[in-house]
Amino acid sequence: MVPSPRNHLYRLVLLLIVAIMGFVWIKGWFVPAGWDEQKWFRTGALEELKELPIMYAGNTRCIDGCHGKTAKDHRAIGYKLAGGVHEHLSCESCHGPLYQSGHDKLAPALVPRDSGLCLRCHDDIAARPRMVGLFSESLMAHKALDVKRDSNCVQCHDPHAPRKKVVTAARPQEGDAEFTSVAALAEGACNSCHRPGVPFMPMIEGQPEAYLKAVMKQHRDGTRHSLVMGDLLKGYSNENIDTLAKYYSKQKWVSAGESPRPDLVSAGAVLHQRRCAGCHGPDGRRAFGMTPRLAGQTLSYTTTQLKSFLDPKTKLPDEVMRMIVAGLTPADIDALAHYYAAEPVSDRQGDDLPLVIDSCNSCHRPGFLDMPMIAGQPEQYLRTVMLQQRDGTRSTRVMADLLRGYSDQKVTELARHYAKSKWVSAQDQTNDAWVKAGNALHQSGCAGCHGPDGRRAEGMTPRLAGQPAAFIESALMNYKNPKLKQPSQAMRVAAASLSPTDMQTLAHYYASNPEPSAGKAEPPAPVALVDVSSIVTGCDGCHVDSDSDPLIAGQPEAYLRTVMQQFLDGTRDGPTMAKIMKKYDAAQIASLARHYAKMKWTSAGSETKPDLVSRGKALHAARCSTCHANGGRKADGTTPRIAGQPIEFIESEIQRYQDPAVKLPSRFMRSAVETLNAEEVSALAHYYASQGN
Missing domain, CATH: 1.10.760.10 (Cytochrome c-like domain)
Structure with missing residues (x-):
């Protein structure tokens, strides 16, 4: 009988299983316990090494013998070593063994002078913890200073105290010990990299104190990407960083002094005026608040920084710069870097109005990110918003910095200029379905203030038609965010009930720049009036x-x-x-x-309570005055007069809007009154009843 071919396969599989089991058994027998694929050393080896006794002289013999802790000793190494980074090392780690047993005279100690000894611990090895590698936390600094493997480490570092430590709990003041130590740190450490001639390193002397503080804390806390600075600053308290920022902000600016290419400088000047002049001034020299000086920085630093802003993986504390540089090509980045390296000087210095207007226009123009169009907006609205941004009652970090030094008069002049300018729409691409849905939403809530097509621009009501969709959506989200300062309670109420989809459809509707007739409802068919x-x-x-x-x-x-x-x-x-x-x-x-x-209005003449009238007046100003202006007397379009109506009717109508079971077409009115309690409803009713005739 011929054997089945399957039997050969079964035997082969059986042999493989036996071989694998044998290999596993032999490996387990011969390989010591504690080894696995996760580590490059045996588990427990470090603890075993720590338990081994010192075989040679040891630190005690060195310190007690010659190198004590007082100035009278041959050299007070013991004190410095005990307080330095190397405090847990034995002397033999660097100086070699000194015979202890049976010898009265110690062997001479080695005094290494090259980098070979340091690299035993500080070489760049993948398996070694990053914080001890030579090219780890100070990688960029060492490379910038052209430090190589054969460089002499002791030229810059005292082996017994290789790193200065500046940590105190108290806030330092100029002139005290820590300020002096910070100045020494700056001279000995920071300035070794942040100086002309060192590639990739920014010039920091003379930069704004607020900017330096914020950036260093962001590096330390990991919210701004920088492995090197994150490691260097991780042991610094807020007080240390504040002192360092104060020190550098008081220093005189020193430029990198590099030689740029003239053709790239010209191209960079155009890009700067189009994208950057609004914040960084006409020539990149503005250094104020959170705006750093760019003119005079190194080519390599500016190029690297701009590329990092374009990299979505780079950690940034906010998205402002990422949005501003969006769309820059490598050629654009080179041009900007050469422009700033040339340290240009604009022939238009100071804050004269034409210069300020040019700066504003660099951002507030069609096609630039989600910046709002401001030309043609009402003067009162522009002035009020700018003052709110300047004074901190409206959240916006960028505008707050730009307007901080502007007087009321300059703000008024800016508002007047733009109010007299011709409106220019953003011309965004829109989705037709969203535009249609947004139109319905606008008519049901927003048309009362912003007109039938969003084009109304008067008083404190800005034009919305033609604004960028991203700006509208962002503004509505800001009104819903309770953490952001937004002084308009009416807009908070209006946005409270909007979903993300609602905001998107409204944004596309306004961005479509609806024609004056597009937002209006279809006019009713003409009918002949009859006798009633x-x-x-x-x-x-x-x-x-x-x-x-x-x-x-x-x-x-x-x-x-x-x-x-x-x-x-x-x-x-x-x-x-x-x-x-x-x-x-x-x-x-x-x-x-x-x-x-056509009839003349006549008020109800209800009796009111002064205390409720007073409270209702405040509620009206906070919630209702935008639509029902002039104390509720406004009667226009689909906005009825409520001043002088009976108290009972006003209370009943508000309660109807608060009841979700009652069918009413105005969702805006629902969101405006849904959080009112019974006493507030009564207060509003008494206030409006008191405003008759």
């Missing part, structure tokens, strides 16, 4: 002189027609009014609206 004298008699009984029902004489025609149509269509809840309106056709509704709009 027999109808108004019944309406007058409730709506002309009442203590509980709304007064409608003198209200806007568009408002009256819209509300009556909503009752008829069922989009506004009101059982009684819905039944009544079903009796009338479009001509009668239009005629009723025209009739009451």
